[in-house]
Amino acid sequence: MSSPLGPFGPPSPDAAVYVISVAAELTGLHPQTLRAYERMGLIAPGRTGGGGRRYSHRDLERLRQIADLTSAGIGIEGVRRIMALELQVDALRARNEELLAELEAVRHGLAARAAAQSAAPANKLPVLHQSVGQSVVVWRRGT
Known part of the structure; x- marks a missing residue:
């Protein structure tokens, strides 16, 4: 130990x-x-x-x-509830940070892919267009 x-x-x-x-x-x-x-x-x-x-x-x-x-x-049961909610908020914040990092990695990968596609000979795959207001949806397989 x-x-x-x-x-x-x-x-x-x-x-x-x-x-x-x-x-x-x-x-x-x-x-x-x-x-x-x-x-x-x-x-x-x-x-x-x-x-x-x-x-x-x-x-x-x-x-x-x-x-x-x-x-x-605040009574003891109120204290218990407040502290439980604070733990939930902390866990949600941590998860949100993980998801933001994952989203940033995906965006970076898509930008790199778009740059590689524009440098490569034309193909019939759709081209990634980025503009203000568009959203990126990330699908993940079940964990």
Whole structure:
């Protein structure tokens, strides 16, 4: 198993390194509150071989977010729903970036193909015309 410390720097955001007392102090929450949030399924700290809780930097950020939402008057179920929706938004953003990169690669390939066709002897295949307002539809085989 690798060390939570990187070879040349601080631990990764997901490295479970903070004991509960340190996590409580860094978030301004009571240790019992951290345990309660774990029982509610809002947080899932890492565990040592002996069963002790270890929190990561990402866990601390999540705990701070929970504290901010509850102090704004949002109930635990509301917090749970907000956090689930934020995860969905993050996943959709990542997927959107993937699709945009794929679309750009397809456009680049089509432009290269059009340039090659214009340099090659004429054939009977349709010519790609690009103009403002046209759309490109990319069909993919099932994955």
